[in-house]
Structures are given as C-alpha cells and as structure tokens.
Amino acid sequence: xxxxxxxxxxxxxxxxxxxxxxxxxxxxxxxxxxxxxxxxxxxxxxxxxxxxxxxxxxxxxxxxxxxxxxxxxxxxxxxxxxxxxxxxxxxxxxxxxxxxxxxxxxxxxxxxxxxxxxxxxxxxxxxxxxxxxxxxxxxxxxxxxxxxxxxxxxxxxxxxxxxxxxxxxxxxxxxxxxxxxxxxxxxxxxxxxxxxxxxxxxxxxxxxxxxxxxxxxxxxxxxxxxxxxxxxxxxxxxxxxxxxxxxxxxxxxxxxxxxxxxxxxxxxxxxxxxxxxxxxxxxxxxxxxxxxxxxxxxxxxxxxxxxxxxxxxxxxxxxxxxxxxxxxxxxxxxxxxxxxxxxxxxxxxxxxxxxxxxxxxxxxxxxxxxxxxxxxxxxxxxxxxxxxxxxx
Ligand SMILES: Cc1cc2nc3c(=O)[nH]c(=O)nc-3n(C[C@H](O)[C@H](O)[C@H](O)COP(=O)(O)OP(=O)(O)OC[C@H]3O[C@@H](n4cnc5c(N)ncnc54)[C@H](O)[C@@H]3O)c2cc1C
Numbered sequence: 001x002x003x004x005x006x007x008x009x010x011x012x013x014x015x016x017x018x019x020x021x022x023x024x025x026x027x028x029x030x031x032x033x034x035x036x037x038x039x040x041x042x043x044x045x046x047x048x049x050x051x052x053x054x055x056x057x058x059x060x061x062x063x064x065x066x067x068x069x070x071x072x073x074x075x076x077x078x079x080x081x082x083x084x085x086x087x088x089x090x091x092x093x094x095x096x097x098x099x100x101x102x103x104x105x106x107x108x109x110x111x112x113x114x115x116x117x118x119x120x121x122x123x124x125x126x127x128x129x130x131x132x133x134x135x136x137x138x139x140x141x142x143x144x145x146x147x148x149x150x151x152x153x154x155x156x157x158x159x160x161x162x163x164x165x166x167x168x169x170x171x172x173x174x175x176x177x178x179x180x181x182x183x184x185x186x187x188x189x190x191x192x193x194x195x196x197x198x199x200x201x202x203x204x205x206x207x208x209x210x211x212x213x214x215x216x217x218x219x220x221x222x223x224x225x226x227x228x229x230x231x232x233x234x235x236x237x238x239x240x241x242x243x244x245x246x247x248x249x250x251x252x253x254x255x256x257x258x259x260x261x262x263x264x265x266x267x268x269x270x271x272x273x274x275x276x277x278x279x280x281x282x283x284x285x286x287x288x289x290x291x292x293x294x295x296x297x298x299x300x301x302x303x304x305x306x307x308x309x310x311x312x313x314x315x316x317x318x319x320x321x322x323x324x325x326x327x328x329x330x331x332x333x334x335x336x337x338x339x340x341x342x343x344x345x346x347x348x349x350x351x352x353x354x355x356x357x358x359x360x361x362x363x364x365x366x367x368x369x370x371x372x373x374x375x376x377x378x379x380x381x382x383x384x385x386x387x388x389x390x391x392x
Contacts (some may be wrong), residue, residue, distance in 0.1 A: 011062065014046040015070045023077035027349075029204035030080070030356045033197065035160050036204045039074075039081035040118065048085070050113030052092045057106060058113035064093075064237060065297050068244035075248020076255075079360035080204025082248055084118075084157055086241040087205075090234060091119035091165045094181060094222065097233040104219040108163075108183060120161030122212055126151035130368045133230060134176040138169035139221065146182060146218040149211065153195060156207040162186050166212060167226055179226035182216070189214035201359030232310040236300045238368075239319045243293045243326040246364050247286075250330040253357045254279075254286050257337035260344060260352045275340035282336040289326050289333070296322040299392065313384035320377045327364035334358045 022039040029036045043049055052067060053059025067089050075082035092112065099105030111117060123132040137150040148168050155164065163185045170180045195209030222229065257279055264273035299318050303309040334357050338345045341352040348355055 011048075011051065011066060011070060012073065014048060015073045018042040018046055018048065018081075019074050019077035022074060022081040026078035026081075027356065029078060030201075030359075033199075033203040033206070035157055035206045036078060036081045036084070037160075039078060040084070040160070043085060044116040047116060049088060049116040049118060052089055052096055053109045053113040054096065057109045059109070064240050064300060068240050068293060068297060071241050071244030072248035072251065075245040076252040077248075078204065079245060079249045079357070080202050082245040083202055083205050083242075083363075086245050087121055087156055088119050090237045090241055091121050093233045093237040094165060094229050095183075098222055098224045098229050100223055102219070102223050104217070105183070105222065108220075115162075117162035118157065118160060120155055120157055120164040122150060122152040122155045122158075122164050122166040124152065124154045125167075126153045126209075128176075129153075130366075130372055132167065132368070133179070133227070135167055135169045135179050136176065138172045138174060139180060139182060140172060141218045141221075144218050145215060146221055147215045148182065148184075149213045151194070152212045153209040154207045155191070155210055155212070156205040158191055158206070158208055158210055160206070164189065164212070164214075165222075166214070170225070177227065180221050181226045181229055182214075182221045184212075184214040184216050184220065188216040200362055201356070202363045228307075228311075231316070232307060235316060235319050236296070236310075239323040240293065240296050240300060242364070242367060243289070243296065243322055246326050246330045246361065247289050247293055249357050249361050250286055250289060250333040253334045253337040253354050254282055256345070256352045256354065257282065257340040260341040278336055278340050282333055282340070285329055285333050285336070289329050292322055292325050292329075302392070313380040314387050317377055317380055317384060318387070320373045323368070324370055324373060324377075327367075327370060330361045330364060331358075334361050 018039060021042045022036060025036060025038050050058065051060040051062040055061045071082050071086045074085055095105055095109050124130060125136055127136050128134050137148060139146050139148045150166060150168060163183055165181055165183055167179050167181050169176065170178045190213050191210040193208055193210055197207045261273050261275045261279050296319060303315055309315055334354055338354050344350045344352040345354040347353060
C-alpha cells in the first residue's frame with residue numbers, strides 16, 4: 001500500500017516559508033504567551049488552511065499523510081503554531097469526512113477554503129475534563145434555531161478562531177454520551193473568559209477557558225452523531241496530527257544536539273565527542289516515533305473507507321497506542337538531547353537551547369490524559385484480542 005502523497009509537491013515549499021516566519025517568532029511567542037499571529041497570516045497567505053477541503057469545494061484534497069508532514073515541518077519551527085495548524089485540520093476533518101451532502105456544511109467548507117477561516121475546538125468541559133465522549137451541556141433546538149451554553153475550560157485560540165466546533169448532548173434529555181457537534185461562526189457566540197492560559201508550555205496556543213454562549217441556525221449541527229465523528233475520523237486525526245507536531249519538536253531537539261556534537265568534533269579533530277554515542281541512541285528513538293506515526297497513517301488509510309473497521313476496538317487500540325508512544329517518547333528524546341549539549345541546551349537563547357522544546361513536549365501526555373487513554377485501552381483489551389501480525 002502506498003500512502004497518498006501531498007497533491008502538490010509545493011506544499012512543503014509553502015510550509016517552508018511559513019515555518020521560517022514561525023521560527024523567527026517562536027521564542028517571543030513562548031516568552032510572552034502570545035498567539036502567533038505572524039504564523040497565522042503566513043498560513044493564510046500560503047492558503048494552507050483549506051488544503052484538506054475537496055477540490056470541488058475550492059480546496060486541494062490533501063489527506064492526513066500530507067497534513068501530518070506539514071505539522072511536523074511547522075513543529076520544528078514553533079510547536080504552538082504547529083499545534084494550532086493541527087487542531088484546525090482536526091476540526092476540518094470532521095467536516096470533510098462527515099458533512100455528507102448537507103448543503104450548509106458544504107457551503108461552510110467552501111468558505112473555509114476561500115476565506116481561509118481558522119477553526120477552533122471546544123470538547124473539554126468543566127466537570128468532564130478530557131472525556132470528550134461525554135457532555136454535561138445540551139443543545140436546545142426550537143423553531144430552526146439552536147442554542148448552547150458550555151463551560152468550556154480550554155479553547156485554544158478561542159478569541160482568534162473564525163468558527164468553533166463544539167460538542168454537547170444532542171438535547172436536554174439525552175444521555176451524556178448522546179452527543180452532537182455544532183459549528184458556530186464568529187458573531188454567533190460570546191466568550192466570557194474564565195481561565196487565563198499561563199502555562200508551562202504551548203503558550204502560544206492561548207488556550208484560555210470560557211463560558212461559551214451560542215445561537216445559530218440548527219442546520220449548523222453536523223448531521224452525524226458525534227460518536228461516529230469521534231470514532232471514524234477525530235480519533236485518528238487527533239492522534240496522528242498531534243503526533244506529527246510532537247515528532248517535529250523532537251526532530252528539532254535532535255538536530256540541535258547533533259549540531260552541538262558536530263561543532264565539538266570540528267574543534268577536536270580525530271576525537272569522538274562524548275555526546276556522539278548518546279546522539280546515536282536518540283536518533284534511534286526518533287526513528288521509532290517516526291515509524292509509529294507512519295504505521296498509524298497506514299492503519300488509517302487501510303481502514304478509511306470501512307466504517308466498521310474505523311469503529312473497531314482494534315483500530316482504537318492502535319490509535320491510542322500511537323498517541324501514548326509518541327507523547328511519552330518525545331520527552332525521553334528531548335531529555336537525552338539536553339544531556340548531549342549540557343548547559344548550552346539548558347540555557348535560553350543559545351543555538352542549542354531546549355527549554356521551550358521540553359516545556360512544549362510536556363503538554364503531549366495531558367492532551368487527553370495518557371492515564372485516561374490507558375484506562376480506555378485496558379477496558380477494550382478485556383474483550384479484544386491483540387493484533388500480533390507484523391504487517392497487518
Ligand atoms: C496545548 C493544549 C491545547 C488544548 N486545546 C484544547 C482545545 O482547543 N479544545 C478543547 O476542548 N480542549 C483542549 N485542550 C484540553 C485537552 O485536550 C484535555 O482535554 C484536557 O487537557 C484534559 O484536562 P485535565 O488534565 O483536567 O484532564 P482530565 O481528563 O480531567 O483528567 C485529570 C487527571 O485525572 C486523571 N484521570 C482522569 N480520568 C482518568 C481515567 N479514566 N483513568 C485514569 N486517570 C484519569 C488523569 O491522570 C488526569 O491527569 C488542550 C490541552 C492542551 C494541553
């Protein structure tokens with residue numbers, strides 16, 4: 001099986017231009033905890049926000065493989081920028097895969113591509129935390145209008161987004177897991193800030209907490225139940241695109257450590273620098289993360305047109321494992337890279353600095369807590385036989 005390659009080889013060149021702008025601002029975005037506006041403007045200028053939308057709606061039909069590659073490219077420059085790009089495309093995937101022939105949703109996708117709209121996400125809720133398959137809040141529909149109020153404790157770039165895709169119970173009597181996802185456009189909702197995003201890392205994502213209050217035409221509710229959206233596209237999109245970002249952070253950490261070792265080798269010709277062996281070890285770990293993400297992309301492409309397979313325990317276990325492995329391993333990689341360059345990595349403002357990388361990487365295990373994911377996998381493994389084939 002071959003993975004679908006980027007539809008145009010110029011995607012990497014376009015992202016390369018964005019990444020150089022993002023890299024120039026990465027340290028100040030982190031230091032000041034500010035939204036990376038320059039990156040967003042560059043993404044829009046390069047028209048990279050609409051690439052996932054089908055060509056007949058004005059996009060370029062890019063698949064997860066192409067987008068994961070771009071996430072990793074941007075992740076090497078500025079992790080917050082890359083996470084914003086990834087989250088936008090995770091939301092896009094819900095539309096691309098599940099809007100069906102719903103006219104409003106198709107028109108909205110046209111707008112996303114044409115106007116390069118930025119999509120935000122509100123799944124996390126006070127009292128529910130990261131359990132995105134449950135909601136407390138419920139959407140109310142009356143006379144063709146839907147209304148929703150949600151204690152959304154974390155919405156990345158909530159104030160900068162052009163639209164927010166938000167989960168809720170399907171109606172006031174629905175069970176917590178009977179959910180829908182609704183698109184609310186800027187102007188159709190208010191955000192009352194409840195929590196400030198002053199965090200260890202991923203500071204540029206500006207993931208403040210808000211009370212969200214929205215009112216919109218009911219046709220903006222996605223036609224499929226959220227259970228299907230979560231299982232059939234969002235699980236894979238989140239874990240693969242996030243992993244693309246995290247791999248990018250680790251790649252840049254290893255690249256910095258490698259340049260430290262090479263500089264040391266140049267200073268003392270004929271002597272192998274002490275960090276060289278550790279660099280070889282860390283390159284090995286990096287390749288494991290990469291292989292893991294590539295395997296996940298293959299698993300998704302193999303299952304993509306088979307709803308039963310996408311909803312199967314085997315597929316969920318595989319996607320959970322990708323997220324667990326990449327989010328844990330990047331911490332080891334950056335820690336090892338820090339030991340290679342020592343104080344030069346620990347100190348801010350050197351070519352080998354890794355403080356920002358390490359702090360950003362620590363968010364990976366919390367973006368849906370790994371403990372929660374392990375709990376979910378352990379339940380499935382009570383009834384599901386592990387797939388032990390090598391090639392699947
Ligand atoms: C950079 C970043 C950006 C984000 N952006 C968004 C966004 O745009 N929109 C959005 O909706 N959310 C967003 N989130 C939220 C995120 O995806 C998680 O939902 C949220 O971080 C979970 O919050 P919590 O740590 O309080 O987790 P909870 O899920 O409430 O868990 C709290 C703790 O309890 C433990 N725990 C909970 N349940 C279990 C269980 N079943 N088994 C074992 N242990 C358990 C875990 O150890 C965990 O540390 C973002 C998070 C980050 C870090």
